[in-house]
Amino acid sequence: MTRTKSRQIVLAARPHGAATPDNFRLEEIELPALGRNEILLATRYLSLDPYMRGRMEARKSYSPPTAIGGVMEGEVIAEVTMSNNPAFDVGTLLLARSGWCSHAISNGSGLVKLDGRFKPVTTALGVLGMPGLTAYAGLFDIGKPKPGDTVVVAAASGPVGSLVGQLARMKGARAIGIAGGAAKCAFAKKELRFDGVIDHRSPDFADQLAAACPNGIDVYFELVGGKVWQAVLPLLNDHARIPICGLVAQYDKSAASYELAPTMREILSRSLNVRGFIYREFADQRSEFIDNVSRWIDEGHIRFREDIIQGLENAPEAFIGMLSGRNFGKLIVAVS
Amino acid sequence: MTRTKSRQIVLAARPHGAATPDNFRLEEIELPALGRNEILLATRYLSLDPYMRGRMEARKSYSPPTAIGGVMEGEVIAEVTMSNNPAFDVGTLLLARSGWCSHAISNGSGLVKLDGRFKPVTTALGVLGMPGLTAYAGLFDIGKPKPGDTVVVAAASGPVGSLVGQLARMKGARAIGIAGGAAKCAFAKKELRFDGVIDHRSPDFADQLAAACPNGIDVYFELVGGKVWQAVLPLLNDHARIPICGLVAQYDKSAASYELAPTMREILSRSLNVRGFIYREFADQRSEFIDNVSRWIDEGHIRFREDIIQGLENAPEAFIGMLSGRNFGKLIVAVS
Numbered sequence: 206m207t208r209t210k211s212r213q214i215v216l217a218a219r220p221h222g223a224a225t226p227d228n229f230r231l232e233e234i235e236l237p238a239l240g241r242n243e244i245l246l247a248t249r250y251l252s253l254d255p256y257m258r259g260r261m262e263a264r265k266s267y268s269p270p271t272a273i274g275g276v277m278e279g280e281v282i283a284e285v286t287m288s289n290n291p292a293f294d295v296g297t298l299l300l301a302r303s304g305w306c307s308h309a310i311s312n313g314s315g316l317v318k319l320d321g322r323f324k325p326v327t328t329a330l331g332v333l334g335m336p337g338l339t340a341y342a343g344l345f346d347i348g349k350p351k352p353g354d355t356v357v358v359a360a361a362s363g364p365v366g367s368l369v370g371q372l373a374r375m376k377g378a379r380a381i382g383i384a385g386g387a388a389k390c391a392f393a394k395k396e397l398r399f400d401g402v403i404d405h406r407s408p409d410f411a412d413q414l415a416a417a418c419p420n421g422i423d424v425y426f427e428l429v430g431g432k433v434w435q436a437v438l439p440l441l442n443d444h445a446r447i448p449i450c451g452l453v454a455q456y457d458k459s460a461a462s463y464e465l466a467p468t469m470r471e472i473l474s475r476s477l478n479v480r481g482f483i484y485r486e487f488a489d490q491r492s493e494f495i496d497n498v499s500r501w502i503d504e505g506h507i508r509f510r511e512d513i514i515q516g517l518e519n520a521p522e523a524f525i526g527m528l529s530g531r532n533f534g535k536l537i538v539a540v541s
Numbered sequence: 542m543t544r545t546k547s548r549q550i551v552l553a554a555r556p557h558g559a560a561t562p563d564n565f566r567l568e569e570i571e572l573p574a575l576g577r578n579e580i581l582l583a584t585r586y587l588s589l590d591p592y593m594r595g596r597m598e599a600r601k602s603y604s605p606p607t608a609i610g611g612v613m614e615g616e617v618i619a620e621v622t623m624s625n626n627p628a629f630d631v632g633t634l635l636l637a638r639s640g641w642c643s644h645a646i647s648n649g650s651g652l653v654k655l656d657g658r659f660k661p662v663t664t665a666l667g668v669l670g671m672p673g674l675t676a677y678a679g680l681f682d683i684g685k686p687k688p689g690d691t692v693v694v695a696a697a698s699g700p701v702g703s704l705v706g707q708l709a710r711m712k713g714a715r716a717i718g719i720a721g722g723a724a725k726c727a728f729a730k731k732e733l734r735f736d737g738v739i740d741h742r743s744p745d746f747a748d749q750l751a752a753a754c755p756n757g758i759d760v761y762f763e764l765v766g767g768k769v770w771q772a773v774l775p776l777l778n779d780h781a782r783i784p785i786c787g788l789v790a791q792y793d794k795s796a797a798s799y800e801l802a803p804t805m806r807e808i809l810s811r812s813l814n815v816r817g818f819i820y821r822e823f824a825d826q827r828s829e830f831i832d833n834v835s836r837w838i839d840e841g842h843i844r845f846r847e848d849i850i851q852g853l854e855n856a857p858e859a860f861i862g863m864l865s866g867r868n869f870g871k872l873i874v875a876v877s
Contacts, residue, residue, distance in 0.1 A: 452805055469785060469788055470788060472785055472815055473785045473786070475817065476816075476817045476822065477816070477817050478817075479814075479815040479816070480808070480814045480815070480816075481808040482812050483812060486780075486812065
């Protein structure tokens with residue numbers, strides 16, 4: 206019997222400062238034969254997400270780090286191509302956490318079948334997936350925008366930021382987006398219908414943000430940290446809510462630059478609510494979230510953009526680019 | 542007609558660093574005659590609270606600063622001694638915000654009559670007053686202790702900390718208190734029945750705190766900031782809640798020492814909820830709070846301690862002492 210070969214990208218070395226191509230290595234391995242109840246998964250799409258940068262560090266974050274030589278972790282859309290498990294027919298598309306690889310063997314646990322709500326199927330990794338639920342639960346459960354509130358989010362053309370802005374507007378809030386470069390700003394303004402969009406590359410970025418928020422900021426949905434946070438902090442209103450689900454601008458920096466923070470006195474004197482969270486905390490909302498957002502997409506309230514690159518071997522470069530904002534929309538690798 | 546004289550303590554100068562007696566001045570003024578609908582209030586008890594330190598600064602916090610030469614602000618229990626207002630009989634005891642003075646004229650607005658639930662009446666300034674509501678709403682609405690959680694609070698013998706610890710225990714949580722000196726620690730342990738009490742003056746304070754919290758900290762009710770916060774931060778569990786209603790240890794310090802803060806990365810990686818608040822936000826719970834806590838006092842579940850000093854002229858020294866922890870229980874000035 207022929208053994209299936211899997212190409213996989215492993216963590217070759219931990220980054221010092223910015224991640225580089227040397228941190229990754231492409232390998233080919235031979236998978237064992239399928240055992241009882243096992244299925245073979247062929248990866249169709251691999252999701253690339255900023256949180257993966259954290260797993261490359263030795264330090265424990267909310268999940269343990271990836272081992273040196275270990276396959277890079279990640280969520281994929283896979284197709285069942287062989288099955289010894291009656292619960293999974295060949296041809297079934299599902300979500301799996303098999304990582305940066307072309308093929309994997311699973312016993313079926315933790316797999317989520319994809320139904321007709323995912324149009325196209327790649328939305329299961331983006332607007333209807335982990336980034337979408339992050340935006341939905343973080344904004345509604347922590348941000349709690351009220352009509353007339355000003356909601357600010359960075360990475361406004363990305364999978365989380367774009368949904369945060371559109372959901373905020375559906376709640377009657379003003380959505381101010383931050384993005385890098387003219388193309389992303391134009392997309393956020395025209396396609397995503399943000400009320401205002403600021404280019405963080407502008408020399409007077411902080412002044413522009415202040416001008417766009419004449420009534421201050423009621424919700425700052427924190428994805429990036431760094432200079433954006435520094436510009437936001439003075440504009441936060443009393444009782445502002447700050448859901449934090451990422452700090453992309455800081456991931457590639459040394460520990461010292463993580464020290465940017467609101468002071469305890471600022472949190473006290475303005476009754477701020479600063480709240481870190483991971484989408485998993487809101488897993489029980491997943492079904493409601495997919496129902497609602499897929500319907501809102503059908504109805505034209507929610508738009509999204511995907512940035513699909515071809516070939517597993519190109520994943521490291523695309524991932525490195527994403528950390529400095531070179532992607533335009535949800536970054537996905539098509540794995541043939 | 543004889544005019545009523547009022548003794549009052551005014552802000553003579555803003556503090557540079559620690560507050561000193563020179564920052565205050567005792568004056569005597571002659572009040573105008575009572576106008577239509579006005580009443581004369583004779584202060585019986587003046588509450589001294591750490592937030593007053595903030596009003597002495599020029600910087601706006603959540604309330605505007607006291608002007609130089611202005612009467613120090615504060616809440617008092619006053620007795621109506623003359624009345625041109627049919628809604629207020631002579632002899633009525635009520636809560637007023639007339640400040641550090643012996644007498645004041647009011648048109649009745651904002652006054653709160655005291656009923657039989659306040660036994661003794663001074664509880665209206667402490668366990669059944671602003672400090673009590675701060676503890677009650679901050680712990681229940683933000684801290685949300687669950688059975689088995691570890692709840693840590695400093696100033697454990699003070700009006701907020703003592704109630705936080707006892708309420709946490711009523712919810713089935715473990716209450717760990719922090720206090721300064723053997724007498725306060727013994728009181729918190731024996732009278733208030735904290736599960737553990739640490740003396741923040743111990744050289745190995747941080748180690749003792751870690752040993753008292755073998756399962757980490759789920760709720761840290763922040764009143765003091767400074768070195769206590771630094772010792773707490775490494776012990777915070779994932780999803781810990783940190784209500785912040787005061788930073789007493791930092792009030793007398795320079796701006797630089799306000800910079801102690803959790804980093805955004807710590808808030809993110811441990812899904813912390815860091816939430817500043819002022820009791821006024823929870824004003825709609827006041828009636829329920831007084832009903833419940835007064836009943837729990839009657840039933841023996843809640844104990845409290847008041848530190849009553851005599852004479853308005855002694856208020857500045859008592860206030861200065863409170864900022865370095867020299868009071869023992871809720872600090873109140875009896876104003877004859």
